[in-house]
Amino acid sequence: MNEQSQPQGPRSEVEELLRSALRPIEPPESLPDRVEDTLSAVTEAAAEELSAWAEELSDSELRALRDPRNWVRPAVAAAAGGVAGGALVLIELRRRRRPHGASALAESLRSRLP
């Protein structure tokens, strides 16, 4: 256990009494086992949770991922996602550029004028 540091300066009678009254309390013999068991249980539970997650993955995703034919689909999906995403951005930019409301009406009328 740690070495107790002593407060600096002269000690009053009350301090001496406090030192005697507030002795460190030795934990019960059973406590270290109890704390260690709890800590072990917590770490084991965390490890099991991780293991269960890995097993869950190996049943479905991992089996699928082992088949090279399936590697194409995610790649295509990612590419398609990228293209679709890009397309959405373009549409949005065009939509924003295209005047609408009162300004669209004004532009339309201007274009019809000779």
Add this chain to the structure above:
Amino acid sequence: MADGAQTSVPDGADKAELDRAFEQLYRDHLRDVYSYSYYRVGNHHDAEDLTEQAFLQAYRHFERARRESNGRPLRPWLIRIAHNLASNYHRDRARRPQKVLEETDPIAAPHGTERIVEGREELQRVIENLEHLPDDRREALIMRFALGMDNREIARALGRTDGATKVLIHRAIKQLEQELGDDE
């Protein structure tokens, strides 16, 4: 947390080293945490529960605490966890601890029979008067005298400045001195 980007999951070797460091912390300070818990809750049963909870919380946050401690001792951090748990305990029960001394013999050193009897009464009075102090003063005295923490450690455990802690302890001792004087 500002350093969230730097947070990393320890690999196998790091984890083993971390566990060894925690084991050392646990061995070094089990008695401190238990003593503090006992003096705060006043009975062995709840002190055991609090100690267990304190180490469980400490284990969960150990890596971060170690990283942020910059090499400073972790005892104040550990006692702060026990301190917060004890505060929650009292808040939940909305009552003060019944008695601080349950079964412990405050005098471990041998004395003459008369001195022991006199000493017991006197120490009992100290404990009783300690209960009348405001919470923060009593907690600081427990840290100082039961755990042997210095001002800086107590300041870190209580989240105060060193100066404020020095004043707190000084006032706590003065108040206790005065109350003991009033008893006579």
